[in-house]
Amino acid sequence: MKLHDVPLSGNAYKVRLFLSLIGQKTELINVDLRTGAHKRAEFLAINPRGQVPALEDSDFALGDSQGILVYLARRYADESWYPLDAQTQGRIAHWLSFAANEIQHGPADARVILLLKRPGDLATAQAKGRQALELLDSELSRHTWLARTAAPSIADVAVYPYVALAGEGGLELAGHPHVLAWLDRVRALPGYLPLPAL
Numbered sequence: 199m200k201l202h203d204v205p206l207s208g209n210a211y212k213v214r215l216f217l218s219l220i221g222q223k224t225e226l227i228n229v230d231l232r233t234g235a236h237k238r239a240e241f242l243a244i245n246p247r248g249q250v251p252a253l254e255d256s257d258f259a260l261g262d263s264q265g266i267l268v269y270l271a272r273r274y275a276d277e278s279w280y281p282l283d284a285q286t287q288g289r290i291a292h293w294l295s296f297a298a299n300e301i302q303h304g305p306a307d308a309r310v311i312l313l314l315k316r317p318g319d320l321a322t323a324q325a326k327g328r329q330a331l332e333l334l335d336s337e338l339s340r341h342t343w344l345a346r347t348a349a350p351s352i353a354d355v356a357v358y359p360y361v362a363l364a365g366e367g368g369l370e371l372a373g374h375p376h377v378l379a380w381l382d383r384v385r386a387l388p389g390y391l392p393l394p395a396l
């Protein structure tokens with residue numbers, strides 16, 4: 199299995215974290231975004247969206263961190279990471295969508311604008327980030343894991359990276375005690391992989 203990766207990308211880290219949690223080995227292939235390697239035909243054949251992360255598993259290729267989590271969970275992980283019952287699958291889809299929308303356009307965008315000096319509206323991204331953190335804190339005040347499961351699921355893995363990295367986008371986690379406790383629960387999981395270091 200090969201993971202097309204960028205070390206500082208929270209979306210790529212999401213996949214590396216899950217692979218580590220389920221004890222699955224992969225070959226990491228570093229994609230140089232600065233030279234546009236992700237927009238060349240060779241890479242677009244693996245992920246037509248021209249983004250990392252992208253996974254190759256024998257003759258199967260897939261982009262998008264959320265899609266990759268679903269594939270890996272179904273193919274390689276214990277069922278607890280992606281339970282089959284309808285309600286839990288609906289809840290997990292809800293949080294995967296939250297990761298790709300509210301989290302991506304909140305704390306993730308704030309981080310690339312502030313840390314990597316990319317163009318963008320920092321105040322708007324931070325405002326969306328604060329809204330997302332408030333919603334998460336309220337959910338996590340009532341549930342141990344995001345999809346209301348007894349054990350962590352891919353919903354937690356999808357949302358974790360950019361919440362844990364929120365400080366790099368200038369967002370304060372201190373006022374969100376339930377989010378902080380959940381971050382600690384994720385960090386305590388066997389096989390946990392530390393966040394990308396700057």
Ligand SMILES: N[C@@H](CCC(=O)N[C@@H](CS)C(=O)NCC(=O)O)C(=O)O
Nearest residue numbers: 207208209248249250251262263264
């Ligand atoms: N929804 C995608 C977003 C992936 C994404 O935004 N990747 C960034 C790195 S974190 C990227 O490849 N950016 C380069 C580009 O979009 O041209 C996912 O979850 O994988």
